[in-house]
Amino acid sequence: MTPRTEPVARHTIAVLVDNEPGVLARVIGLFSGRGYNIESLTVAEVDAAERLSRITVVTSGTPMVIEQIKAQLARLVPVHKISDLTVAGPHIERELALVKVRGSGEKRVEALRIADIFRARALDSTAESFVFEIVGDAGKLDAFIALMSGLGLVDVSRTGVVAIARGPDPL
Amino acid sequence: MTGAEIVLQALKDQGVTRIFGYPGGAVLPIYDALFGQNDILHILVRQEGGAVHAAEGYARSTGKVGVVLVTSGPGVTNSVTGLTDALMDSIPLVCITGQVPTHLIGNDAFQECDTTGITRPCTKHNYLVKNADDLARVIHEAFHVARSGRPGPVVVDLPKDVQFATGTYLPPSRVVHKSYKPRLKGDPVQIKRAVEILSLAKRPIIYAGGGVVNSGPAAAQLLAQFARLSGFPVTLTLMGLGAFPASDPQFLGMLGMHGTFEANLAMHGCDAMIAIGSRFDDRITGKLAAFSPHSRKIHIDVDPSSINKNVPVEVGIVGDVAHVLEDLIKFWKSTQAKPDAKALKAWWKQIDEWRARDCLRYQNSETVIKPQYAIQRLYELTKGLGEVFVTTEVGQHQMWAAQFFKFEKPNHWLTSGGLGTMGYGLPAAMGAQIAHPKALVVDIAGEASLLMNIQEMSTIAQYRLPVKVFLINNQYMGMVRQWQELLHGGRYSESYMDSLPDFVKLAESFGAVGLRATRPSEVDGVIKAMLASPKAVIADIRVDPKENCFPMIPSGAAHNEMLLGPADKAEQPVSENGMVLV
Numbered sequence: 001m002t003p004r005t006e007p008v009a010r011h012t013i014a015v016l017v018d019n020e021p022g023v024l025a026r027v028i029g030l031f032s033g034r035g036y037n038i039e040s041l042t043v044a045e046v047d048a049a050e051r052l053s054r055i056t057v058v059t060s061g062t063p064m065v066i067e068q069i070k071a072q073l074a075r076l077v078p079v080h081k082i083s084d085l086t087v088a089g090p091h092i093e094r095e096l097a098l099v100k101v102r103g104s105g106e107k108r109v110e111a112l113r114i115a116d117i118f119r120a121r122a123l124d125s126t127a128e129s130f131v132f133e134i135v136g137d138a139g140k141l142d143a144f145i146a147l148m149s150g151l152g153l154v155d156v157s158r159t160g161v162v163a164i165a166r167g168p169d170p171l
Numbered sequence: 172m173t174g175a176e177i178v179l180q181a182l183k184d185q186g187v188t189r190i191f192g193y194p195g196g197a198v199l200p201i202y203d204a205l206f207g208q209n210d211i212l213h214i215l216v217r218q219e220g221g222a223v224h225a226a227e228g229y230a231r232s233t234g235k236v237g238v239v240l241v242t243s244g245p246g247v248t249n250s251v252t253g254l255t256d257a258l259m260d261s262i263p264l265v266c267i268t269g270q271v272p273t274h275l276i277g278n279d280a281f282q283e284c285d286t287t288g289i290t291r292p293c294t295k296h297n298y299l300v301k302n303a304d305d306l307a308r309v310i311h312e313a314f315h316v317a318r319s320g321r322p323g324p325v326v327v328d329l330p331k332d333v334q335f336a337t338g339t340y341l342p343p344s345r346v347v348h349k350s351y352k353p354r355l356k357g358d359p360v361q362i363k364r365a366v367e368i369l370s371l372a373k374r375p376i377i378y379a380g381g382g383v384v385n386s387g388p389a390a391a392q393l394l395a396q397f398a399r400l401s402g403f404p405v406t407l408t409l410m411g412l413g414a415f416p417a418s419d420p421q422f423l424g425m426l427g428m429h430g431t432f433e434a435n436l437a438m439h440g441c442d443a444m445i446a447i448g449s450r451f452d453d454r455i456t457g458k459l460a461a462f463s464p465h466s467r468k469i470h471i472d473v474d475p476s477s478i479n480k481n482v483p484v485e486v487g488i489v490g491d492v493a494h495v496l497e498d499l500i501k502f503w504k505s506t507q508a509k510p511d512a513k514a515l516k517a518w519w520k521q522i523d524e525w526r527a528r529d530c531l532r533y534q535n536s537e538t539v540i541k542p543q544y545a546i547q548r549l550y551e552l553t554k555g556l557g558e559v560f561v562t563t564e565v566g567q568h569q570m571w572a573a574q575f576f577k578f579e580k581p582n583h584w585l586t587s588g589g590l591g592t593m594g595y596g597l598p599a600a601m602g603a604q605i606a607h608p609k610a611l612v613v614d615i616a617g618e619a620s621l622l623m624n625i626q627e628m629s630t631i632a633q634y635r636l637p638v639k640v641f642l643i644n645n646q647y648m649g650m651v652r653q654w655q656e657l658l659h660g661g662r663y664s665e666s667y668m669d670s671l672p673d674f675v676k677l678a679e680s681f682g683a684v685g686l687r688a689t690r691p692s693e694v695d696g697v698i699k700a701m702l703a704s705p706k707a708v709i710a711d712i713r714v715d716p717k718e719n720c721f722p723m724i725p726s727g728a729a730h731n732e733m734l735l736g737p738a739d740k741a742e743q744p745v746s747e748n749g750m751v752l753v
Contacts (some may be wrong), residue, residue: 022288022297025288025291029291068479071475071478071480075474076296077351080350
């Protein structure tokens with residue numbers, strides 16, 4: 001076996017697929033069956049008339065592996081288009097997280113203060129808890145969650161990354 | 172029309188005349204539609220696995236799509252091996268599977284299984300049809316997907332209620348796929364670069380594979396034309412045998428783990444390589460880090476994911492082999508490309524020196540039948556007999572057949588290359604014989620593999636197929652034994668078979684002819700008797716049980732580290748890295 005000495009890089013790949021039963025299983029099965037990484041994966045219908053869904057996969061690998069991932073995705077029959085946003089040019093990545101923090105006294109005040117700095121919104125509050133909504137890139141969410149872990153973090157739900165290219169052109 | 176009638180109409184409109192299958196509860200409506208019609212002949216196999224391999228044999232020997240019809244649950248799970256085999260070897264199949272009625276799906280109903288879930292990774296694509304109105308479109312699409320681009324198996328799962336329901340039929344011409352459009356024509360810029368590299372080559376090689384066969388007879392002719400035009404040496408993969416005439420002086424034989432000395436050393440020493448419809452499989456490359464270290468590489472493949480998968484290439488051309496070769500030849504001629512004649516002559520001189528090693532030579536015997544000798548005699552005695560199709564099982568006999576049986580035309584050599592499925596050869600021979608009733612079809616078999624699908628002798632009897640089984644019987648799983656000898660200190664753990672059947676009586680019990688040779692002097696007589704018989708035959712050739720298959724590149728080794736014979740093995744023990752590989 002040849003040791004893989006090439007650098008491993010993170011790529012965000014957008015995939016336009018037919019919204020049909022099993023299409024997500026095909027994509028996930030491809031990644032697991034061939035041993036590729038999935039850091040995050042999001043999917044939702046984006047064109048109801050044409051019945052198209054958009055999948056955003058964040059993955060990592062050597063240049064050869066990334067090329068394989070794209071070629072293997074393109075081989076799936078219901079796949080219409082693929083774009084490696086990381087290579088294609090400037091793009092925007094966003095993720096949403098719901099973060100539940102439980103506590104009282106000074107910690108509760110501190111949690112609110114930090115939420116304000118991160119422009120997180122409180123969506124729910126009780127006498128002993130908050131649920132914050134925070135939107136940003138994955139790094140910002142990681143930082144916010146890390147800070148909350150010292151302030152009574154009890155639950156996190158994240159969407160995974162959605163991404164789109166900058167500029168006027170579609171996928 | 173009912174769903175079942177739509178299925179039959181769609182098959183007819185796709186030009187299907189033969190299907191292989193096995194009935195069961197969930198496909199009864201389709202079997203009912205088959206009853207009392209004469210357009211499609213159904214071949215009743217003895218196990219669903221046999222149906223899939225038979226369809227593979229049919230497809231591979233005709234270039235058409237093979238069609239399988241099986242029931243739900245165990246019908247599907249028995250088909251999985253064949254489907255995976257077809258996926259690995261790019262064989263076009265459409266497999267129609269029954270399913271429990273839609274309202275029972277997910278209820279763990281009798282003979283229910285998650286067919287689309289189970290077959291997703293072992294098909295090119297699969298469908299679950301829940302509405303009879305979608306049925307015609309889906310079946311036409313399935314044929315299109317199966318046969319176009321890189322061919323492969325497609326499963327259409329049909330719940331029983333959909334087979335009964337009425338729906339509207341659509342002819343094939345009205346079906347267009349939205350997203351699936353394989354690329355046929357190669358990029359002219361890349362083709363131009365390929366011609367530049369090849370015309371500068373001093374030590375070139377053409378390394379062609381099963382993609383040439385899949386592309387159709389024109390591709391093989393174009394390959395020969397290009398070889399002639401350029402004067403380059405040609406080597407073929409196991410799946411590619413027949414894509415270039417074996418008798419041609421430019422042919423170096425098969426390459427890879429059990430390939431010839433000259434082919435492997437030419438791959439190792441070349442300075443320009445054009446891979447045509449081949450996929451740099453690990454059985455071809457050996458140790459990747461040491462694979463053809465000094466060559467500029469060009470790769471033509473219809474499947475973009477084959478390019479740069481295992482071996483990075485300088486020029487990748489996505490397209491159908493025939494289309495790309497046609498353009499490449501045109502461009503070669505128009506630029507009047509002329510490789511360095513002096514260098515090419517020196518290269519051929521080097522190749523001829525390698526050839527002179529006569530790497531396939533073996534120590535023949537007067538007393539025991541050497542398997543190589545038996546296959547060589549089979550080849551010699553069938554040479555002038557017109558159409559001859561050879562299938563194999565998997566193991567030593569398969570490699571000896573690849574080395575000693577010579578193929579001049581594509582589609583006549585049917586073997587399980589990628590998956591290495593023991594039990595492939597007999598049903599595949601059955602499928603080839605169905606497609607070519609007048610031709611000679613021989614399954615060069617090993618006794619261990621043959622027993623894996625021996626039940627198909629009964630199918631062969633039912634349809635009076637004159638399939639010949641040429642059984643290289645050494646009582647061992649020979650390739651397992653060989654690896655145990657080379658890698659595991661000769662501890663032959665579970666690779667010997669006691670209590671094998673008497674294959675002569677076994678043949679007779681199925682209404683076939685049983686023959687046996689135990690001494691070299693009997694081989695010719697048995698082969699002649701086998702060929703003279705109008706019936707199916709099992710010829711039990713009792714060969715030397717200790718014979719090993721050489722040349723061999725041990726796993727984890729490079730092309731220039733071949734073992735040429737038994738004497739070599741002590742000098743070059745297999746590395747620890749090699750031992751963990753398969």
